[in-house]
Amino acid sequence: MDHQKVQIFDTTLRDGEQVPGCRLNTSQKVIIAQRLDEMGVDIIEAGFPISSPGDFESVKAIAKIINNASVCALTRAVKEDIEVAAKALKYAKKPRIHTGIGTSDSHIKYKFNATQSEIIERAAEAIFFAKTFVDDIEFYAEDAGRTDNEFLAKVCSEAVKAGATVLNIPDTTGYCLPDEYGAKIKYLKENVIGIDNVILSCHCHNDLGLATANSIAGVINGVRQIECTINGIGERAGNTSLEEVVMILRQHPNLGFDTNINSRLLYDTSRLVSESMGMIVQPNKAIVGANAFAHSSGIHQDGMIKNRSTYEIIDPNEVGVTESAIVLTARSGRAALAYRAKKIGYELTKLQLDIVYLEFLKLADKKKIVLDNDVHQIVKWSNIEILA
Template sequence: MATTQIQIFDTTLRDGEQVPGCKLDTDQKVIIARQLDSLGVDVIEAGFPISSPGDFNSVAKVSEIVEQATVCGLTRAVKKDIEVAAEALQKAKKPRIHTGIGTSDSHIKHKFNSTREAILERAFEAVRYAKSFVEDVEFYAEDAGRTDNEYLARVCEVAIKAGATVLNIPDTTGYCLPSEYGAKIKYLVEHVKGIDKAILSCHCHNDLGLATANSIEGVINGARQIECTLNGIGERAGNTALEEVVMILKQHPYLALDTNIQTKELYKTSQLVSKHMGIYTQPNKAIVGSNAFAHSSGIHQDGMIKNRETYEIIDPKEVGVTDSAIVLTARSGRAALAYRARKLGYELTKLQLDVVYQNFLAYADRKKEIEDTDIHQIIETSNVYQQIISA
């Protein structure tokens, strides 16, 4: 599909919720769904309706309140699953049924005790049946990452013939290298008959830390939807992180790939998900971690004070963070101390700064981080304090 627009398919409420201990109730799902709609995601996968009455109710409620995004319900390639999903999605302005089946030899043999031909038949029937309820049907080829490309192309062709509008190519186990995953998408673009009638979608897991890289390689090679979660949460090691792929595409305009995401809402949405999921976001998490725009090394701080772009490729305001942080530690230099002191109303001469800095180091060696209250005390206990306040 010849377009530069990348659809963002958020599965925080479905795949993201599969983290042990992170069950969301319906009210929480509705709160997060409203924010996802404001964020600008194109698709919200609200849940797996047949899995429980609670999940059915959540999908139904989310379908009612979402104004802009497509609302999606997951199913297996089972008629009852599809019927229940269609019922849950009845009030959605733009409903989508997401159905599919495993396609790797491992899944076919060990999970289904079946054959390749039988799986092709089940894929066709599932999509065709889903199509009888909604126009927008996404098909997933589970474990596509370990499915050989020739057979995967046959599966995709069958799904398109049955009416699939989106083809999800999951790296379910997070096994692929970026070059391998990109080549798989490229192969499908070049070899699947009727591929112009459907959107290829990336759904990558992070078992080897490659989910984001794989998704980017996927869209570079022709996929036009990325399936992801806020903060990269999800089964096992998690999913592709929404905030990462969105900002990668934004920061690399030469890729000529765009999203509809309102990036200034990213930090707010990340915090909301973290709060309701009860999952602490690691401080060094890209884009939304507490240290993503914090600087404690003296060399980095000096560069930042002179020009932010010296050590930051993203303006924190672009993702909804108020400002960069200059964190004072024993690794900080004079420039950072003078900068923070100035913000507190102290204008230090070079000689005064030299004296105060020695006192600062003595404090910093005893504390992990120097706060504003400490700076007042450091200056007030320095020999040059009377000179500073009388200046």
């Protein structure tokens, strides 16, 4: 089965860095950008050049060293923003300017004090101007998730007419439900003039925990670019998680989509970003969390030992994790204890296991996790002869 390509647009270095306290310097950004390029990311959003001299220099430095991915710079629909972005992207092999404006009633009224016609005019002017510097122009309709579909289609039609090559449909506040967001994408596919000549992109936030679900709904309905971040970091509750959407598409081949991402680099890249930003990955985080492939329940451990597929739908090696973890706790059963004992050199008979297991439970009730050194001690306490 031939799979359609979904491009991965990584905004870890722009939206991801908007997390309070997670500021990166230029050298850290360059290292992460190189890893993203190595991993197969299609577009790297390197920053918002006009926001600070440091951001300008970072975008410029990344533009110089990236060989495969497009390098993208964010702007508002403001000429000075666009000029500065173009200067920062001067050395990029594949430059992209990402410009746009808010389109929801809330943004039009309270943020811009404008009319719908004025918003369309400003969007078109920004795209026309950006097009004088680079060919690849992505237009974002900020707060598209809460924008009336008919007006959104009008804005997008004018953006295509003005020269946009990508249309970004952000759920800026993370408000949409998956079926609602999917229906919005479907409506645009059917009503935007010239839609077949551009790529539709989704940029979903996680305020209600639906960023990944909304992105997948978008792909099913016509999106061919997902905007996401490593570990799902980003403004407020974060963005769509890169590792989640990549592995969802890979684990559901029946959907008919895939990406260019080398998934075996996901875990190491997650740790690189976490350590660089000083932002801990929650242990239960899907795909890359410390507990993503760890099992402590006796029932689960027994099933895992017999056949990994009973409780794991992803081979941990596929995401760069060396192996699943059988974690010994008070909820662990005899099978797990025997498994771990064998790992460290003890081949227990059934009778020996029964004796050792009673000692194990005594210790497990006192400790959160029983480690390999503890197992050695338990065997010693059990007073049984075992060839180690």
